[in-house]
Amino acid sequence: MKGAGGNGDWRPSADRALLELRAELYARVRDFFARRGVLEVETPVLSAAGATDRHIESLTTRYVGPGAPAGQTRYLHTSPEFPMKRLLAAGSGPIYQLCKVFRQGEVGRRHQPEFTMLEWYRPGLDHHGLMDEVEALLAEAASGRLSLGPAMRLSYAEAFQTYLEIDPHAAGNEELRVCARRWGLGTAAGLAEDDRDGWLEWLQAEALEPRLPRGRPVFVYDFPASQAALARVRGGPPPVAERFELYLDGVELANGFYELAEAGEQRRRFEADLEHRTRAGGATVPADERLLAALDHGLPDCAGVALGIDRLLMLLAGAGSIGEVIAFDWARA
Amino acid sequence: MASYSTNEFKSGLKVMLDGDPCSIIENEFVKPGKGQAFNRVKFRNLLSGRVVERTFKSGESIEAADVHETDMQYLYNDGEHWHFMHPETFEQVGADEAAVGDAAKWLKEQDMCTVTLWNGAPISITPPNFVILKITDTEPGVRGDTASGGGKPATLETGAVVRVPLFLDVEELIKVDTRTGEYVSRAKD
Numbered sequence: 001m002k003g004a005g006g007n008g009d010w011r012p013s014a015d016r017a018l019l020e021l022r023a024e025l026y027a028r029v030r031d032f033f034a035r036r037g038v039l040e041v042e043t044p045v046l047s048a049a050g051a052t053d054r055h056i057e058s059l060t061t062r063y064v065g066p067g068a069p070a071g072q073t074r075y076l077h078t079s080p081e082f083p084m085k086r087l088l089a090a091g092s093g094p095i096y097q098l099c100k101v102f103r104q105g106e107v108g109r110r111h112q113p114e115f116t117m118l119e120w121y122r123p124g125l126d127h128h129g130l131m132d133e134v135e136a137l138l139a140e141a142a143s144g145r146l147s148l149g150p151a152m153r154l155s156y157a158e159a160f161q162t163y164l165e166i167d168p169h170a171a172g173n174e175e176l177r178v179c180a181r182r183w184g185l186g187t188a189a190g191l192a193e194d195d196r197d198g199w200l201e202w203l204q205a206e207a208l209e210p211r212l213p214r215g216r217p218v219f220v221y222d223f224p225a226s227q228a229a230l231a232r233v234r235g236g237p238p239p240v241a242e243r244f245e246l247y248l249d250g251v252e253l254a255n256g257f258y259e260l261a262e263a264g265e266q267r268r269r270f271e272a273d274l275e276h277r278t279r280a281g282g283a284t285v286p287a288d289e290r291l292l293a294a295l296d297h298g299l300p301d302c303a304g305v306a307l308g309i310d311r312l313l314m315l316l317a318g319a320g321s322i323g324e325v326i327a328f329d330w331a332r333a
Numbered sequence: 334m335a336s337y338s339t340n341e342f343k344s345g346l347k348v349m350l351d352g353d354p355c356s357i358i359e360n361e362f363v364k365p366g367k368g369q370a371f372n373r374v375k376f377r378n379l380l381s382g383r384v385v386e387r388t389f390k391s392g393e394s395i396e397a398a399d400v401h402e403t404d405m406q407y408l409y410n411d412g413e414h415w416h417f418m419h420p421e422t423f424e425q426v427g428a429d430e431a432a433v434g435d436a437a438k439w440l441k442e443q444d445m446c447t448v449t450l451w452n453g454a455p456i457s458i459t460p461p462n463f464v465i466l467k468i469t470d471t472e473p474g475v476r477g478d479t480a481s482g483g484g485k486p487a488t489l490e491t492g493a494v495v496r497v498p499l500f501l502d503v504e505e506l507i508k509v510d511t512r513t514g515e516y517v518s519r520a521k522d
Binding site for chain 2: 106107186190195204206227245252255
């Protein structure tokens with residue numbers, strides 16, 4: 001018999017030592033937050049609203065039954081961000097969640113459609129304050145397994161200037177293309193010449209990431225305002241999004257925001273993203289009205305971050321692909 | 334013409350790139366968490382053998398190449414082309430030097446080879462893994478010496494030169510691994 005089950009693929013993709021490593025990491029994470037008075041929470045996996053983000057697609061499922069006799073689409077969360085913000089608006093105080101999240105169309109050496117995310121929110125901290133805490137968590141997670149140098153922090157502009165010799169805020173589209181060629185990227189079929197963020201994202205993923213220092217956490221902060229996602233934008237020049245990314249050994253591990261709290265601006269971003277999705281031929285999804293209502297009610301000033309647990313395990317274990325740290329990867333699920 | 338989207342990319346897929354048929358040898362999904370997804374793809378050009386790397390915005394499509402492999406019998410060489418025949422349809426194709434390349438030195442009439450066809454025309458020939466060929470030229474055999482190492486060069490009926498043990502002589506048949514070009518054993522016909 002060929003196919004599912006017939007060729008030994010009933011076996012786990014991770015070995016026993018990696019299952020233990022995962023269990024121990026979870027224990028360390030929970031201990032870390034318990035000592036710091038951060039509450040563990042859980043929020044719905046199946047939401048009535050979907051991800052409106054331009055480059056993140058929700059998986060969907062269908063509920064039929066009481067309340068929806070004709071059936072109703074539910075969206076598997078791509079991150080627990082919106083319900084966690086609703087908890088914050090309701091006065092939860094600092095919270096964290098360790099959960100599976102789901103993303104359509106993402107399979108690769110560092111991607112799985114179903115993966116584990118650690119997400120947490122800190123009222124009273126901005127993105128710099130939260131970077132301190134991410135660094136502390138990472139040190140505890142790696143303790144005894146990886147010796148990490150002190151974290152390096154540099155702005156998005158500094159990172160591009162230092163490693164790619166270009167000013168990412170001032171450079172024109174032509175300069176971005178020249179820069180891509182200079183660092184050996186050539187052209188990307190289908191990437192429009194005027195898709196500025198697309199070129200920046202490509203440079204970031206394929207030219208910058210591999211050149212970042214290894215053996216120590218590297219935080220890159222203050223992204224172009226056009227890549228704010230759910231971060232606050234600070235006035236310029238140039239205006240920047242108060243957002244950060246964490247890299248370890250060239251792998252993107254976490255993304256954090258000084259969270260946008262203003263309902264009107266959040267609504268405008270939802271609308272802009274939905275319009276972009278329509279233009280790009282993507283799926284239209286219902287925006288999360290309950291998040292907007294919560295922001296109207298009032299989100300405390302806070303910073304939040306999402307960290308990819310499987311990628312962290314990859315780095316701790318020295319694994320070459322994400323499937324090796326997951327009991328049953330996508331091909332065996 | 335058929336085409337493949339990046340979601341269909343996998344190693345072995347035959348596609349057209351810059352007008353040449355290529356085979357995908359590696360397909361890497363690249364995506365910053367909040368950014369555009371890309372596929373970084375390595376291709377082997379099936380005409381030149383060269384490996385090139387290209388990036389595609391995920392969701393892009395690329396034209397399929399009409400490339401397939403078929404087992405055919407080698408018939409003869411007319412000085413310019415090597416002729417092969419399909420054993421069931423008796424259809425014949427002629428492969429030029431660019432297509433045959435290094436395989437030429439292993440081609441023996443009647444042997445079954447794998448012929449890669451692009452739009453019906455041969456673009457590469459893979460000889461059988463093992464061929465049995467006659468030695469046409471070598472130093473005289475050293476009788477009884479079946480043990481000592483070293484060996485000597487021997488020219489085979491197809492023109493190939495391989496290292497063989499000292500005891501072998503002209504007119505003898507030997508089995509050769511075409512993937513490594515190494516002598517395997519003596520053969521009886």
